[in-house]
Amino acid sequence: MSETPVxxxxxxxxxxxxxxxxxxxxxxxxxxxxxxxxxxxGPGGTTPAPVYRRLAATDLDWARIAVTLVDERYVxxxxxxxxxxxxxxxxxxxxxxxxxxxxxxxxxxxVDRAAIVAAHALADAGGRFDAVLLGMGEDGHIxxxxxxxxxxxxxxxxxxxxxxxxxxxxxxxxAPTIERLSINLPYLMSAGRVILGLKGAAxxxxxxxxxxxxxxxxxxxxxxxxxxxxxVLWTEEG
Ligand SMILES: O=C(O)[C@H](O)[C@@H](O)[C@H](O)[C@H](O)COP(=O)(O)O
Numbered sequence: 001m002s003e004t005p006v007x008x009x010x011x012x013x014x015x016x017x018x019x020x021x022x023x024x025x026x027x028x029x030x031x032x033x034x035x036x037x038x039x040x041x042g043p044g045g046t047t048p049a050p051v052y053r054r055l056a057a058t059d060l061d062w063a064r065i066a067v068t069l070v071d072e073r074y075v076x077x078x079x080x081x082x083x084x085x086x087x088x089x090x091x092x093x094x095x096x097x098x099x100x101x102x103x104x105x106x107x108x109x110x111v112d113r114a115a116i117v118a119a120h121a122l123a124d125a126g127g128r129f130d131a132v133l134l135g136m137g138e139d140g141h142i143x144x145x146x147x148x149x150x151x152x153x154x155x156x157x158x159x160x161x162x163x164x165x166x167x168x169x170x171x172x173x174x175a176p177t178i179e180r181l182s183i184n185l186p187y188l189m190s191a192g193r194v195i196l197g198l199k200g201a202a203x204x205x206x207x208x209x210x211x212x213x214x215x216x217x218x219x220x221x222x223x224x225x226x227x228x229x230x231x232v233l234w235t236e237e238g
Contacts, residue, residue, distance in 0.1 A: 002224045004211040007204065007232045013050055016235035020197050021054035023231070024131045027193045031130040032061045039066045039125055040099075041183065042091070043135040043143070044073070044083025047197055051133060052091035062098040066125045067091060070134060070187075071144040072104035072118075074111045074166075074179035081178065104164060104181040111166035111179045118164040118181055127162055130192040136220070138202055139175060140210040144182030145219040146175045155184045156215070156222040162187040185219075188228045195231050200238040207232065 010016035024040065031038035042048055073081045077088065084103045092101055102121050106114040134142045141147065144167045145155045151167050154160070167180040188194055198204060210218045215225035223230055 002227050004224055005230045005232045007198075007207065007234050010233060010235040013199065013235055013237045016197065016199070016233055016237075017050035017054055020051045020133065020195055020233055021058065023193070023195060024051070024055060024133060025058045025060060027131040028065055029060055031192065032064045037064050037066070037126070038130045039068065039128070040131050040133075041068045041070045041129045041187070041191075042087065042133040043070050044086050045135045045137075047135040047199055048133055049086070049090050051197060052087070056091050056094040056096040059095060062096045065096075066100045066102055067096070068102040068122060068125070068129075069104050070132060070142075071167075071180055071182040073176075074105060074114065074181060076105065076107055077103070111168075111181065115164045115166040115181050122162070122164060122183075122187075128190045128192075129187060132188060132191045132194045134188075134194060134196045136196060136198060136203055136207065137175075138206055140206050140213075140218055140220055141175065142196070142219045142223070144176060144180035145185075145222075146170070147217065148174060149176070151182075152217065152219075155182060156217075156219065158185055158189060158222075158226045160184060160186055162190055185222055185226055185228075188223060189226050191229065193231070194223075194228050195233060198232065198234040201236060204234050207234075
């Protein structure tokens with residue numbers, strides 16, 4: 001039976017972001033030393049910016065590091081909804097500007113065609129991530145693994161190859177509100193290190209509840225059941 005990871009608590013957002021950035025930098029630096037390259041995958045949303053700002057200022061051999069996303073809204077980078085825009089505006093700055101960015105979005109094709117293009121691009125970059133940062137929605141979704149989404153079952157199937165899938169929007173108000181692209185669970189299973197950054201009491205409660213849930217329909221339970229190398233860092237500060 002897989003163990004639920006201990007939730008590490010930090011008194012402030014600054015301490016929490018500092019700890020996450022330091023661990024990601026440690027893993028990326030070790031990967032570059034070991035194999036002359038590294039791949040980092042991060043989320044969009046409102047949580048990761050303080051971590052990305054610290055990583056951007058960190059002294060790493062960024063020219064040997066590829067940066068990608070764990071999921072993307074199916075919009076161009078000009079859209080305020082774009083996760084690629086967040087990465088370019090906040091992470092790929094300062095010292096990290098030298099990193100190679102692998103987007104998930106491809107213009108003028110269907111979301112499923114874009115997912116195939118992204119899957120090939122990530123496979124060409126090694127087909128696994130050395131370090132991953134995850135956020136989580138208050139419904140318990142991580143990446144674009146949304147409860148009740150028709151693609152959830154496939155995204156959570158541990159026996160498939162690491163890949164990227166198109167995620168339809170939920171229609172009639174169900175999440176997600178727009179089409180998305182998402183890595184699947186095997187990408188997290190094969191990662192060197194996966195850090196889930198949580199802020200606020202509500203998300204801590206959702207994590208603790210869903211950790212005991214059904215791994216076929218709850219992403220947090222699926223990560224634990226699949227023995228993903230998961231560390232959970234939380235701060236009460238919202
Ligand atoms: O595209 C996205 O929205 C993110 O990649 C997503 O998976 C995010 O991590 C959660 O939705 C939490 O979002 P917040 O950080 O805004 O709470």
